Amino acid sequence: MTRQSSGPPFSSGQTVAVESRLRIPTWRRWRPDQQWEAYLFLLPSFVGFLVFVLLAVVASLSLSFVHWSLLSPPEFAGTANYVQLLTHDAIFRKVLWNTGYFIVTIVPLQLALGLALAVALNQSIRGVTVYRLIYFMPVVTTIVAAAIIFQWMFNRDFGIFSAAIWKLGEWTGLAIRAPDWLNSSFWARPAVVILTLWKNVGFTMVIYLAGLQAVPEELYDAAKVDGASAWQRFTRITVPMISSTTFFLLVIQMIGAFQLFSEPYVMTRGGPAQATLTIVYYIYQNAFEFGRMGKASAIAWVLFAFIFVFTLIQIRLQRHWVHYEAGE
Amino acid sequence: MAAGTRLPSSKHRSPRPAVRIGHLALHALLIGGSLFMLLPFMWMLSTSLKEPREIFTYPPIWIPTHLAWQNYLKAVSAMPFGRFYLNSLIVALNVTGLQILTSSLAAFAFARLRFRGREALFLLYLATLMIPFQVTMIPNFIVVRFLGWYDSYQALILPTAFSAFSTFLLRQYFRGIPIELDEAARMDGASSWRIWWQVVMPLSGPALAALTVFVFLGSWNDFLWPLVITSSLQMRTLPVGLSAFQGQYNVQWHLLMAGAVIALIPVLIVYAAAQRRFVQGITLSGLGGR
Numbered sequence: 001m002t003r004q005s006s007g008p009p010f011s012s013g014q015t016v017a018v019e020s021r022l023r024i025p026t027w028r029r030w031r032p033d034q035q036w037e038a039y040l041f042l043l044p045s046f047v048g049f050l051v052f053v054l055l056a057v058v059a060s061l062s063l064s065f066v067h068w069s070l071l072s073p074p075e076f077a078g079t080a081n082y083v084q085l086l087t088h089d090a091i092f093r094k095v096l097w098n099t100g101y102f103i104v105t106i107v108p109l110q111l112a113l114g115l116a117l118a119v120a121l122n123q124s125i126r127g128v129t130v131y132r133l134i135y136f137m138p139v140v141t142t143i144v145a146a147a148i149i150f151q152w153m154f155n156r157d158f159g160i161f162s163a164a165i166w167k168l169g170e171w172t173g174l175a176i177r178a179p180d181w182l183n184s185s186f187w188a189r190p191a192v193v194i195l196t197l198w199k200n201v202g203f204t205m206v207i208y209l210a211g212l213q214a215v216p217e218e219l220y221d222a223a224k225v226d227g228a229s230a231w232q233r234f235t236r237i238t239v240p241m242i243s244s245t246t247f248f249l250l251v252i253q254m255i256g257a258f259q260l261f262s263e264p265y266v267m268t269r270g271g272p273a274q275a276t277l278t279i280v281y282y283i284y285q286n287a288f289e290f291g292r293m294g295k296a297s298a299i300a301w302v303l304f305a306f307i308f309v310f311t312l313i314q315i316r317l318q319r320h321w322v323h324y325e326a327g328e
Numbered sequence: 329m330a331a332g333t334r335l336p337s338s339k340h341r342s343p344r345p346a347v348r349i350g351h352l353a354l355h356a357l358l359i360g361g362s363l364f365m366l367l368p369f370m371w372m373l374s375t376s377l378k379e380p381r382e383i384f385t386y387p388p389i390w391i392p393t394h395l396a397w398q399n400y401l402k403a404v405s406a407m408p409f410g411r412f413y414l415n416s417l418i419v420a421l422n423v424t425g426l427q428i429l430t431s432s433l434a435a436f437a438f439a440r441l442r443f444r445g446r447e448a449l450f451l452l453y454l455a456t457l458m459i460p461f462q463v464t465m466i467p468n469f470i471v472v473r474f475l476g477w478y479d480s481y482q483a484l485i486l487p488t489a490f491s492a493f494s495t496f497l498l499r500q501y502f503r504g505i506p507i508e509l510d511e512a513a514r515m516d517g518a519s520s521w522r523i524w525w526q527v528v529m530p531l532s533g534p535a536l537a538a539l540t541v542f543v544f545l546g547s548w549n550d551f552l553w554p555l556v557i558t559s560s561l562q563m564r565t566l567p568v569g570l571s572a573f574q575g576q577y578n579v580q581w582h583l584l585m586a587g588a589v590i591a592l593i594p595v596l597i598v599y600a601a602a603q604r605r606f607v608q609g610i611t612l613s614g615l616g617g618r
Contacts, residue, residue, distance in 0.1 A: 035443045045430040048487075055467070060467050120357070125351050135365055137596065142551075144551055149588055152584070206611045284552070293466055300463040303463070307458075
């Protein structure tokens with residue numbers, strides 16, 4: 001920003017001569033009297049920031065090294081919480097496996113479906129507004145309501161999904177049986193994935209639409225003149241030109257998948273047999289069901305470490321595939 | 329941005345046959361997708377108006393023979409939905425108002441005032457954006473309990489009345505407003521407070537509108553924090569109340585779906601009326617104000 005370019009240092013012995021006034025950048029002039037004023041402006045935000053973020057971070061880190069149920073005084077535990085979590089906790093291993101499952105299914109599907117929808121709705125066809133209204137609708141709905149509805153839709157005997165599958169079996173004469181979605185440790189996870197996709201695909205779509213609209217039309221025209229097919233234009237122009245949007249969404253969706261909680265909490269209570277227990281759900285259980293504040297804090301820090309490392313990896317990898325020419 | 333779809337240049341000319349077939353196929357796919365997106369809403373509405381015996385049928389009935397409006401009465405008398413609404417509204421309005429107030433003040437200082445430690449403090453704000461909410465949740469829970477705020481409006485509102493993210497977003501926007509306006513106002517004797525309120529804020533309409541939608545919706549739909557910090561039915565917000573309803577009336581699908589309708593209808597109406605604002609708000613804020 002040009003405003004921050006260097007100028008002559010502020011001098012208190014400034015003369016009122018018009019000449020010297022012109023040479024000193026105007027933004028420098030009020031600096032001393034802005035000092036306290038600035039702190040006043042910051043005060044309301046900073047108080048909250050200090051208590052609920054900064055101190056909380058320090059407290060959380062300290063908590064992760066104690067055993068504390070809130071009922072009796074905390075006991076120093078050293079690294080016991082972490083050691084137990086990472087070496088002896090079979091449930092935590094399962095939780096990590098589930099979270100990995102959700103990340104590798106939700107993130108790519110979310111990006112692919114969102115991009116497909118965005119490309120479709122970026123065409124000059126009728127009803128674009130209506131389509132967008134519909135596809136975006138789940139984004140504004142409360143996840144709890146959505147999860148309860150899906151719980152009912154996934155009901156084995158009378159849910160609409162199962163009914164559709166049974167019907168399909170009747171029509172085709174094949175022995176297709178509807179799975180007992182939420183009571184099956186195999187199918188409960190795909191059920192959570194379907195709910196998550198339904199809920200969030202509209203968000204991915206509008207972000208991709210914003211990215212697509214920044215791609216210059218001339219590129220497509222030039223490619224058409226050169227005889228490129230629609231598929232070639234998509235893979236050679238669209239995909240690279242929106243790679244920065246893809247990168248952004250990749251990181252956001254990955255963090256979101258790491259933090260999955262409401263969906264399994266409402267729909268499956270983490271079951272059956274912990275098949276849909278996620279990291280955040282496990283934090284919740286430990287802190288508020290088992291009264292293990294220390295262990296819950298340790299899990300939260302492991303979660304932070306995971307998010308941090310995976311985001312860093314993405315940032316490293318982006319060099320190889322993200323092009324920043326578009327819209328920057 | 330996202331809301332302004334590129335208008336077709338050849339809107340009224342009929343396209344070539346190949347293109348038309350392509351469009352038909354596209355419409356078929358999009359309509360199929362739309363039906364899938366709407367299916368849960370329709371299934372919810374349908375079930376909410378059924379009598380219990382029509383719920384457990386195969387094949388499923390879409391249109392109930394008798395519209396069982398009493399399901400809604402039962403849901404409302406079983407759970408204090410009015411109170412949930414009130415709580416959600418109080419919390420979301422206060423969180424939105426306070427968060428925008430505190431964030432815009434801080435953003436003004438970061439973007440337009442010169443003071444010692446500005447860059448360092450701003451970096452500190454930025455750094456905390458990396459920390460997931462779950463890390464600070466447990467200490468905040470303990471602090472709120474310690475202050476005696478457990479199960480109260482303060483507990484629901486105050487911890488989310490500040491946001492490093494909103495501050496960052498507004499600071500980016502404020503920086504784009506020419507600084508000369510501040511200088512001119514100062515020449516005329518305006519204080520920083522007046523510049524904040526009468527120069528910078530009025531010029532930040534789009535960013536403030538986007539952030540309002542984003543924060544309000546986030547607060548309205550928030551689940552985890554209200555779940556852990558409230559315990560009485562009287563203090564539950566809509567999502568948590570609905571979840572409690574589910575816990576008590578498990579498998580009474582007609583009542584649960586009526587509850588879901590009650591929880592969703594107002595949001596969906598507001599959304600249908602102001603779709604553009606919603607999409608803009610979420611896109612702009614989601615992109616971090618880029």
